[in-house]
Amino acid sequence: MVDVFKSAVIDAPVEKVWALIRDFNGHDRWHPIVLDSHIEDGGPSDRVGCVRSFHVRGGAHIREELTALSDQDYSFSYRILEAEVGLLNYVAHMKLVPITEDGRTFLQWWSRFDTPPGEEETLKRMVEEDVYQAGIDAIRKAVGAGAG
Amino acid sequence: MANVFVSSVIDAPPEEVWKVIRDFNGLPSWHPLIAQSHIEDGKAADQVGCIRNFTLNDGERIRERLLTLSDVEFTCTYEILESPMGVENYVATLRLVPITDGDRCYIEWTAEFDAPEGEEEALEDHIGGTVFQGGFDALKKRFAA
Numbered sequence: 001m002v003d004v005f006k007s008a009v010i011d012a013p014v015e016k017v018w019a020l021i022r023d024f025n026g027h028d029r030w031h032p033i034v035l036d037s038h039i040e041d042g043g044p045s046d047r048v049g050c051v052r053s054f055h056v057r058g059g060a061h062i063r064e065e066l067t068a069l070s071d072q073d074y075s076f077s078y079r080i081l082e083a084e085v086g087l088l089n090y091v092a093h094m095k096l097v098p099i100t101e102d103g104r105t106f107l108q109w110w111s112r113f114d115t116p117p118g119e120e121e122t123l124k125r126m127v128e129e130d131v132y133q134a135g136i137d138a139i140r141k142a143v144g145a146g147a148g
Numbered sequence: 149m150a151n152v153f154v155s156s157v158i159d160a161p162p163e164e165v166w167k168v169i170r171d172f173n174g175l176p177s178w179h180p181l182i183a184q185s186h187i188e189d190g191k192a193a194d195q196v197g198c199i200r201n202f203t204l205n206d207g208e209r210i211r212e213r214l215l216t217l218s219d220v221e222f223t224c225t226y227e228i229l230e231s232p233m234g235v236e237n238y239v240a241t242l243r244l245v246p247i248t249d250g251d252r253c254y255i256e257w258t259a260e261f262d263a264p265e266g267e268e269e270a271l272e273d274h275i276g277g278t279v280f281q282g283g284f285d286a287l288k289k290r291f292a293a
Binding site (some may be wrong): 009108 | 153155157167209245246247248249250252254258276281284
């Protein structure tokens with residue numbers, strides 16, 4: 001069992017960051033490793049239970065299901081249904097909280113998963129750095145925020 | 149039901165900030181409004197259920213009971229038993245979350261309570277601004293680089 005937790009301050013109001021990340025099908029517009037994405041069956045990307053199907057740089061195909069979405073808590077959860085990488089029983093969450101003191105946003109992104117034996121460290125590092133930290137840096141850029 | 153939610157960023161790792169705020173009897177050492185404090189009945193300050201009995205700078209007295217203390221979640225929850233503010237069913241939580249991007253921490257202080265008719269907003273402002281944000285300002289100064 002591997003746990004990953006990444007968090008950061010984004011120099012933008014929570015509503016602005018939420019408007020970007022709320023779209024479960026929108027990650028190909030801001031995340032540098034996501035090449036293309038579509039919602040299967042053509043449904044809306046805010047229907048809990050919808051599945052996004054996408055390719056990441058390097059060519060791997062991944063299918064993820066939206067398992068929770070909350071406009072109240074600025075949070076969503078998803079799980080991997082199928083991936084051409086060794087992320088097993090992968091469940092992830094992203095959540096925003098307003099920083100009331102100065103109007104910025106505190107972002108948390110975390111997950112838990114299993115891996116094939118011996119691949120824990122490599123895959124943990126990949127998720128932490130190539131997916132979450134790179135995603136956080138890209139979110140900053142997309143909302144026009146400097147280094148928080 | 150009145151609600152207070154105040155959050156900030158402290159420029160220090162959560163473990164360091166937690167050492168300060170974990171002490172349920174330690175308010176006078178970091179919060180500028182609190183003059184003195186003791187734990188009733190000789191209990192330890194990290195004994196869940198203990199009661200802190202403290203005095204504000206203006207002499208008013210408040211008694212609060214520790215409901216939750218988590219070293220894993222960096223969380224402290226307590227309820228007010230007696231205070232001059234006229235609040236009822238007051239439960240507050242002080243919580244830290246690590247900020248991995250920068251080795252700092254997010255701090256959040258929330259409260260829910262019932263207020264006397266017409267005093268809800270004034271109490272929310274006082275608790276959120278003077279008490280909670282005032283505490284954050286003191287912690288930020290203490291941990292300033």
